[in-house]
Amino acid sequence: MKHLIFFLALFISVGLEAQTNDAFVQNNATALNVAAQGNIRSQGSSAYFVNPPREIEGSVHLFDNWNNRAVIYTVDNQQYLMKNINLNLQRHTFESKIAQDTLFTFNFNNIDKFVVNNKVYRNYYWDDDNRVYEVIYDGKDYQVIKGFKLEIIEGSANPMLNRRSDKYAKKETYYIRKEGKIKPFRLSKGRIMKLFKSDEEKSKELLQFVRENKLSFKKEYDIRRLLEFSDSI
Structure with a gap:
């Protein structure tokens, strides 16, 4: 019971509401202060400041902007609505923008899946790799899933290439997941x-x-x- 109360408090602190409420709570400075406390970090979530060492064109996030709404399904069958969410392809974590330069990070310790823009995302561990996949098909015997990878295309001083800056490139690969194993799958x-x-x-x-x-x-x-x-x- 204590775990359930604490978990609900965690989601309320970062702008979550039960699905029975149609309104969304805006992310604000108060939520940031709560998110930065150690008791929340102990649940596996964290707040960090974006300060990249060098400028690279593009974004590490899957979606082009933060104007995304999600339904978060917990392992104990609770549902929460949230907005300002994106998937970080470097960290393979979902994040919510709390302030202009501050993000709140979620993990899957208490979460079964994220449904963002009507697409289902789950976290799977295979071959010493922990990643978030989009579930394309979820059958009784197997799943077809899509994985994401972030690569950096290095810039060049060659004027013929017209690419002076480094640039992020997002790659997609399909997989089949069966009996807990994940293998590449071509459509x-x-x-x-x-x-x-x-x-x-x-x-x-x-x-x-x-x-x-x-x-x-x-x-x-x-x-x-x-x-x-x-x-x-």
Whole structure:
């Protein structure tokens, strides 16, 4: 019971509200002062100041701006609404902008998933790597997920390249998660249909569904439709 009360207080302090309330609390200096206290950091969250050692074009965050609303689902089935949220691809953590140069960081210790702009994000640990993935398809036997990677393209003094400054580049890779293991997964007809090679009749129905609906094996939305349809047959 004490844990539940403390956890609720944590979310209220950073501008969270229960989903039954349609209003959003603005992030402000008071929330920053509370977030900076050690008792909150002991829960795995932290506040830090953005002071990069050198200027690099672009952003380390997934979304282009902070105007994003999220529903946070906790492991004990609580739901909270939040705004001003983004995913840091360097730290693989969700962050909320408290002030112009101050961010509040969340981890997944008490959180099951983030739903941001109607997309589901979960944290998975595999091969000594802890990352946040977007869940494209969540089935009974496996998941298709999308991972994100941040790379730096180094600038050059060569005027022919027209790239004097370093620049962040965001990369996306698809994976399949099965029995706790995460492996690269390419969106293609061969890789998708291989999932159903043991069921010839089901494979025929799926291919017919693709033809009738003019789906593409290379498009994320179409793959989600196909895999969700496979659950119904």
